[in-house]
Amino acid sequence: MLEIKNLHVKLEEEDKVILRGVDLKIGAGEVHAIMGPNGSGKSTLSYVLSGRDGYEVTAGSATLDGAELLEMEPEDRAAAGLFLAFQYPVEIPGVGNMTFLRTAVNAQKKSRGEPEVSAADFLKLVREKAKTLKIDAEMLKRPVNVGFSGGEKKRNEILQMAMLEPRMCILDETDSGLDVDAMKLVSDGVNALRSEGRSFLVITHYQRLLDHIKPDVVHIMAAGRIIKTGGPELALEVENNGYADILNEVG
Amino acid sequence: MTMLETVDGTEVREGVDRETIETVQAMAGKYKYGWETEIEMDYAPKGLSEDIVRLISKKNNEPEWLLDWRLAAYQRWVKLEEPRWAMLNYPEIDYQDQFYYATPKSMAKKPKSLDEVDPKLLATYAKLGIPLKEQMLLAGVEGDAEPRKVAVDAVFDSVSVGTTFKAELAKAGVIFCSISEAVREHPDLVKQYLGSVVPPSDNFFATLNSAVFSDGSFVYIPKGTRCPMELSTYFRINAENTGQFERTLIVCDEGAYVSYLEGCTAPKRDTNQLHAAVVEIVILKDAEVKYSTVQNWYPGDENGVGGIYNFVTKRADCRGDRAKVMWTQVETGSAITWKYPSCILRGDDSQGEFYSIAIANNAQQADTGTKMVHLGKRTKSRIVSKGISAGRAQNTYRGLVSMHPKAKDSRNYTQCDSLLIGDKCGAHTVPYIEVRNNSSRVEHEATTSKVDDDQLFYCRSRGMDEEEAVALVVNGFCKEVLQALPMEFAMEAQSLVAISLEGSVG
Ligand SMILES: Nc1ncnc2c1ncn2[C@@H]1O[C@H](COP(=O)(O)OP(=O)(O)OP(=O)(O)O)[C@@H](O)[C@H]1O
Ligand SMILES: [Mg+2]
Numbered sequence: 001m002l003e004i005k006n007l008h009v010k011l012e013e014e015d016k017v018i019l020r021g022v023d024l025k026i027g028a029g030e031v032h033a034i035m036g037p038n039g040s041g042k043s044t045l046s047y048v049l050s051g052r053d054g055y056e057v058t059a060g061s062a063t064l065d066g067a068e069l070l071e072m073e074p075e076d077r078a079a080a081g082l083f084l085a086f087q088y089p090v091e092i093p094g095v096g097n098m099t100f101l102r103t104a105v106n107a108q109k110k111s112r113g114e115p116e117v118s119a120a121d122f123l124k125l126v127r128e129k130a131k132t133l134k135i136d137a138e139m140l141k142r143p144v145n146v147g148f149s150g151g152e153k154k155r156n157e158i159l160q161m162a163m164l165e166p167r168m169c170i171l172d173e174t175d176s177g178l179d180v181d182a183m184k185l186v187s188d189g190v191n192a193l194r195s196e197g198r199s200f201l202v203i204t205h206y207q208r209l210l211d212h213i214k215p216d217v218v219h220i221m222a223a224g225r226i227i228k229t230g231g232p233e234l235a236l237e238v239e240n241n242g243y244a245d246i247l248n249e250v251g
Numbered sequence: 252m253t254m255l256e257t258v259d260g261t262e263v264r265e266g267v268d269r270e271t272i273e274t275v276q277a278m279a280g281k282y283k284y285g286w287e288t289e290i291e292m293d294y295a296p297k298g299l300s301e302d303i304v305r306l307i308s309k310k311n312n313e314p315e316w317l318l319d320w321r322l323a324a325y326q327r328w329v330k331l332e333e334p335r336w337a338m339l340n341y342p343e344i345d346y347q348d349q350f351y352y353a354t355p356k357s358m359a360k361k362p363k364s365l366d367e368v369d370p371k372l373l374a375t376y377a378k379l380g381i382p383l384k385e386q387m388l389l390a391g392v393e394g395d396a397e398p399r400k401v402a403v404d405a406v407f408d409s410v411s412v413g414t415t416f417k418a419e420l421a422k423a424g425v426i427f428c429s430i431s432e433a434v435r436e437h438p439d440l441v442k443q444y445l446g447s448v449v450p451p452s453d454n455f456f457a458t459l460n461s462a463v464f465s466d467g468s469f470v471y472i473p474k475g476t477r478c479p480m481e482l483s484t485y486f487r488i489n490a491e492n493t494g495q496f497e498r499t500l501i502v503c504d505e506g507a508y509v510s511y512l513e514g515c516t517a518p519k520r521d522t523n524q525l526h527a528a529v530v531e532i533v534i535l536k537d538a539e540v541k542y543s544t545v546q547n548w549y550p551g552d553e554n555g556v557g558g559i560y561n562f563v564t565k566r567a568d569c570r571g572d573r574a575k576v577m578w579t580q581v582e583t584g585s586a587i588t589w590k591y592p593s594c595i596l597r598g599d600d601s602q603g604e605f606y607s608i609a610i611a612n613n614a615q616q617a618d619t620g621t622k623m624v625h626l627g628k629r630t631k632s633r634i635v636s637k638g639i640s641a642g643r644a645q646n647t648y649r650g651l652v653s654m655h656p657k658a659k660d661s662r663n664y665t666q667c668d669s670l671l672i673g674d675k676c677g678a679h680t681v682p683y684i685e686v687r688n689n690s691s692r693v694e695h696e697a698t699t700s701k702v703d704d705d706q707l708f709y710c711r712s713r714g715m716d717e718e719e720a721v722a723l724v725v726n727g728f729c730k731e732v733l734q735a736l737p738m739e740f741a742m743e744a745q746s747l748v749a750i751s752l753e754g755s756v757g
Contacts, residue, residue, distance in 0.1 A: 050712045053704065078714035090709035094727030103723055104713035111714065143727065160713060 001199045002026040002049075002168050007060035009041075009048050009224075018044045020224035021060070026168075026217075029196040033210055033235060034203045036221035037243050042203045043087050045221075046170045050084040051077050064168055078104075079111040083166030085157035087173045087203075092144040097156065100144045101126060101163050108164060129162045133189050150177035158189045169193070170201045175209040187212030207239035220246055281753055285519030285549060288375045288489050292408070293359065295352035297492075301325060303351050304462050307409075310352065311431040311465070314438060324451035324461035331455045337618035338647040338679055341560065341587050344525060351463045353408040353490035365413045372412050376405050379516060381485045383415060400480040401512070401739065402427055406497055408490045409465035416480060423479050425509075426471040430498055433469035440471055444502050448531035448568045448595070456527040456562040456589075460496045464529065467497035472507035472538070481510045481737060486528075488517035488548070488559070494525040501531070503538040505571060510541040512740055516584070517549040521557040523586060528563045536571025536598065541579070543740050547747060548584035553642070553754065555614025558586025565592035569601035572627070577604040579735045581744040582619060583751040591649065593622035596630035596658070603632040606735040608744070610725075610751045611644030611676070620650035620681075625658035625691065634665040637729045639748075640676035641755035647679040654691040661691040669699040670728050672721065672755045722749035 002024070009019035018041045026032050034042055048055050049062055051074035062069045069077050092100065106116045117125070130140055133155045145153050154174050161169055171190070175183055190200065190213050202213060210218070210232060218234040219226045222243065227250045228234065238246070295306050304325045308318040333344070357369035365373070365383055376383045381403055402416035404427065411429030420427050426437060433441050451461035468484040488495050503509055517524065526548060534540050542565075551558025561584075567576040578592040588611075594603025605621040623632035632652065640646040652663045669678035680697050702724060710720035726733065726748050733741050 052708050052712075073716070074708060074711035075714050075716050078712055084712055086709070090703075090705045092706050092709070092724060092727055094730030095723055100710075100713075100723070103715060103719065104710075107716065107719060108714035111716075143730075164713065 001028045001030070002062070002064055002201070004049075004062045005060055007045070007048070007062060008058045009044060009055050010058055012054050012056045018055075018224050019048070022221075022224070022226055024219065024226060026199045026201060028199060029194075030217065031194070031200040031202065031213060031215045032217045032219060033215040034201065034219045034221050034226075035205065035235060035238050040221045041224040042221055043172055046084050046172045046201075046203065049077075049170065050074055050082060075107065075111070078164070078166070079108045081167035083161050083164055083169045085154070085161055085169070085171045085174045087176075089145045089153040089157055091146045093146050095144050096141055097144050098126060098140045101160060104160065105163055126163065130159055132192070133159050133162070133185055135159055151179060151182045154178055155182060155186060158186050162189060162193060167198050168201070169198065170203070172203045173205065174202075175204050175206060183209065184212065207235045210235045222247060281750065282519060282549060283750070284379060284516035284547065286378075287518040288371060290369070290371050290489070291356040292353050292490055293356050294350045294490070294493070297350055298347040299351055299463065307352050307463055307465055310354075311434065313434055316442065317434060320446070320451065321462050324458050327452060328455070328458040328462055331458060333455050337589055337649070338645060338681075339587055339589060339616050339618050341523075341616070344560065348492075349525060350490065350493040351496070352465055353493040354410045355407065358410050358412065362413065365415065368413050372407060375407070375487065375489070376412075376485065379485070379487065381405065381514070383413060399739070402480055402482050404429060404468040404482075404484045406466055406468070406484060406486045408488060408493060408495060411466045411468070420479065424473040424476055425478050426469065427482055428469055430464075430467040430469045430500060433500070437469070437471070440502065441469065441500065444500055444531070444533050446531075448533060448566050449529050449564050453564060457529050457564040460498060460527050460529045460564070464496045464498035467499045467528070469499070470501040470509065470511065472503045472509045474504045475506040476504075477507070478509040481512060481739075483512035483514065486513070486515035488515075488524060488526065491520060492522065492524070494527065496526075497528045499528070499530040501540060501542075502533045503535065503540045505535045506537040508539045510737060511543070512737060513542070513544045514547070516547050517559055519549055519552075519557065521552075523557060524559050526559050526561050526563070526585075530563070530565040530592075532567035532576065534567060534569050534571065534574040534576055537573045538571065539575040540567065541577045541737075542567070542592070543579040543736050544581065545740055545744055545747065546580065546582045546584050546588070550584045550613070550615050550751070551586040553613045555586065558615070559584065560587045561585035561590065562587075563590040565590065566595065567593070567603070568595045569598050569603065569627075572598040572600055574598045574601045576602070577606070577735070578621065579606040579732065580608070580619075581732070581736070581740075581747065582607070582609040582617060583747045585617075586615060588615075588617040588619050590619045591621055593624065594632060595624045595626065596632065596661075597626045599627040600629045601627055602630065605632075605634045605636070606732040607636045608639070608729045608732045608748070609636070609646055609648075610639045610748065611641070611646040612751055612755050613642040613644060615642075615644045617645070618647040618649055620648045622651040623653065623663055624651075625654045625661040625663070628657065628659045628661070630658055630661045632663045634663070634667070635731050636665075636667045637732055638667075638669040638678055639672065639725055639728070639752070640669065640678050641672035641752055643675045645677045645679070647681060649681045651683040652685070652693050654686040654688055654693065656687045659688055659690045663693045665693075665695045667695070667697040668728070669697075670702060670725065671699065672702045672752065718749070718753060721752055721755060725752060
């Protein structure tokens, strides 16, 4: 599914190197987690994969089912099946949440040459999915993320993911800011989407989330590199001992 | 942010924007109305003179008083200088190098009904999406149970081609016809009100219009009548090198209500064409008028070649107590826009509102805003202006709020937001505020921002292309104004926002 090779990234405007050779391979249907200290480059990795401006790839590649992502426009990456649940979802004043969702869904359908969904079908589908995430009708009408609480924003990201049905989902700290119940809702939402053809990259600081969304593989990222890869037990180790041991071990 | 609740009588239409994108996508391609109708025309000789004024008056079979009125305006106009205070840069207009009257030959003998109108003209409006058959209704919004009826007066170059639903309106006592017909059929009303809001001496372009206006619409809503349907005028410029000078007069009698829509388009040409209209609205005691415009004249090409020069004087006079007016405008077209729809709040407790979206892209220039003149006690006004500049365009909001000594306890709230797309365009805000009593309050808020990269990236990461993302974000920015529009127009306006911003990014 997703294959990242020797990815080096620096800031476009400054001489600051953030990713220093990231290698990562996620197979179809797998769930991988990335943990790592603040500032280690996790969000940067997710942004670079989805095509945000401001970064310069100095070496390496990232392919989705063999297609080079790094050369595509952000919208083409989305249409190819990549989705990023933002660490900090963006507010868009004046644009109804529902309008936004429908525009996004239809834009992707259009670029894949599929017919658009009718207004009625769309409405039905959104309501269904919103209900399972406890997003009420009121929130669907409100402008995208404007005045949403932290937890509401995160649930809204998962709603978008559920509607867009991407194949490669990146969740950047979707658990932070969630209360216990919301964490359960979001995890259930994610688990409902798990399937053979869909893979996840879950960025998190907490083992808690990984109790709900069981990862196949856990990576530790530090200073722009993946320094250790293991099974779910690696997350427990971090939870109990922090990063110090792992960092020392790798040197 | 403080709002004037009482002024805010606008119905908020839920879900207006829900259909945005479908429409946006359906309307791919740049200026959609740039085609031309090939039709045989009669022109008055080129240039402007007393003879031309007489000829226009004669063509319209006008009474002596109106000819004299025109001639007086003409005499005044020749002595006037074109105003140049607006933030607009354009070459000198040669007023002798254009036609002042152009009418399809087939209109020489006035058609008695729409059935007699030249099929080519009917086809033109059909192609523009304007229904001239009464059984055809303006496309309703999806989910809207019943498409609403909208009566249309269709003006083609210098003449009105026809007006729909006249009979049905007449049953309610509503007069809706071309102004040339009103001069003949309802001379007393016309004589009483014509020039009473915008006198021929008002300004250079209004004076010119008073001399040479050829047609336009007339509306009279009798006392206590709620107009049974929306009224609209659709202006089409077709003839080359011809100015369009229309005049609209709306009289809303005591306790009456009408919502009026105005639309306009013109073919793509590489020469500029002049449009100088006057709209006068008289609103008596307890009456209310909503006037909505979607201005989509040809804007010129990416390099600023061609396009309409749009110099328009629009004013509403709230003559009676508790009279209300609401102007809503979506200005996307024209190479040059010079337009300040105004409210004279004369009656006590009268209210004026102005909602505006002005988009200037490429080499377009817009200098637009409003005047709120508070004369009566406890009068209220509200201004919401959204200016969007892209390309190399210059966009100026110019607005006057004036509280006269007798306008005790009056209120104004102004919100003026500018959005810049790219770094070669400009946005300017020029507010004039005069408060001449100490019990009135004026509030002014202004913001200028750049279209936000994070918002665009967020949209694109969900699959929208850059132009779609910009259209969505800009439509969000304009939301308050779009909501003030009647449903039919809101749809059109949203897609126009997208179209007029094409090529503004990337
Ligand atoms: N646009 C930018 N300008 C300046 N510095 C940046 C920019 N983007 C990223 N950085 C820096 O790059 C480093 C990696 O940031 P990133 O957001 O990827 O970390 P992270 O691993 O997601 O951290 P956290 O766990 O706190 O979310 C940080 O030092 C950050 O300050
Ligand atoms: Mg981060």
